[in-house]
Amino acid sequence: MYIYMAKGIFVYERQNSMVLIAPSILSADFGNLQNELKALTKAGADMIHLDIMDAHFVNNLTFGAPVVKSIRNATKLPFDVHLMVNTPFDMIDDFVKAGADYITVHAEATTHLDALLTKIKKYGIKAGVALNPATNEDTIKYVLDKLDLVLVMSVNPGFGGQTFIPSSLDKITKIKKMIKNHNILLEVDGGINPLTAQQCVAAGADILVAGTAVFKTDEYQKNIEALK
Ligand code: DX5
Numbered sequence: 001m002y003i004y005m006a007k008g009i010f011v012y013e014r015q016n017s018m019v020l021i022a023p024s025i026l027s028a029d030f031g032n033l034q035n036e037l038k039a040l041t042k043a044g045a046d047m048i049h050l051d052i053m054d055a056h057f058v059n060n061l062t063f064g065a066p067v068v069k070s071i072r073n074a075t076k077l078p079f080d081v082h083l084m085v086n087t088p089f090d091m092i093d094d095f096v097k098a099g100a101d102y103i104t105v106h107a108e109a110t111t112h113l114d115a116l117l118t119k120i121k122k123y124g125i126k127a128g129v130a131l132n133p134a135t136n137e138d139t140i141k142y143v144l145d146k147l148d149l150v151l152v153m154s155v156n157p158g159f160g161g162q163t164f165i166p167s168s169l170d171k172i173t174k175i176k177k178m179i180k181n182h183n184i185l186l187e188v189d190g191g192i193n194p195l196t197a198q199q200c201v202a203a204g205a206d207i208l209v210a211g212t213a214v215f216k217t218d219e220y221q222k223n224i225e226a227l228k
């Protein structure tokens with residue numbers, strides 16, 4: 001953040017470079033994950049985003065805790081686990097043991113969000129809630145004290161390579177206001193490219209998840225820098 005004077009008043013402005021980039025390994029070479037993680041670390045990634053899909057909450061199926069565990073030692077970067085599953089309650093334990101630093105659950109996947117967040121926090125790791133594009137931000141209003149992260153889905157979850165949904169920007173702005181007195185990171189996931197990255201940061205995003213934009217060429221460092 002920097003401060004400058006304009007017409008006699010102080011103006012606070014965020015610098016884009018403050019945003020954190022969390023590459024999603026959904027777009028990585030699954031046959032070579034250890035090396036992909038090492039390359040991302042060298043390229044300046046801030047955390048590693050792990051998309052867990054169960055073929056029920058979303059159509060797609062990815063990987064589970066054993067795979068996360070097998071790549072944990074490839075980097076010291078935080079593991080940001082995004083659970084797109086119907087049974088998050090039953091999976092927390094395994095992902096904590098696999099080395100998750102953040103576990104983010106979908107508000108739409110549970111009727112007991114408060115209890116689920118309490119369970120994650122009991123392990124001493126960070127807890128997040130993800131909101132699908134059609135989910136109202138008020139869903140998180142009464143659990144702010146239990147949150148370390150809010151994940152705004154800017155596409156419908158399930159697949160990489162989709163187009164950013166513009167109404168996400170309004171939601172980011174509203175959530176930024178809602179969390180202003182809390183120590184909560186605001187993360188955006190889906191359709192992030194250099195243009196949408198800039199728009200999300202202007203609206204208040206702290207972390208950008210990017211799959212396609214990071215892995216589109218093997219120049220990961222250049223691709224990450226283009227989003228900052
Ligand atoms: C979508 C996943 C995202 C996805 C982002 O369901 O949660 O993390 O990998 O991919 P891109 O950056 O390609 O939209």
Ligand code: ZN
Binds near residue numbers: 024050051189209
């Ligand atoms: Zn994700």
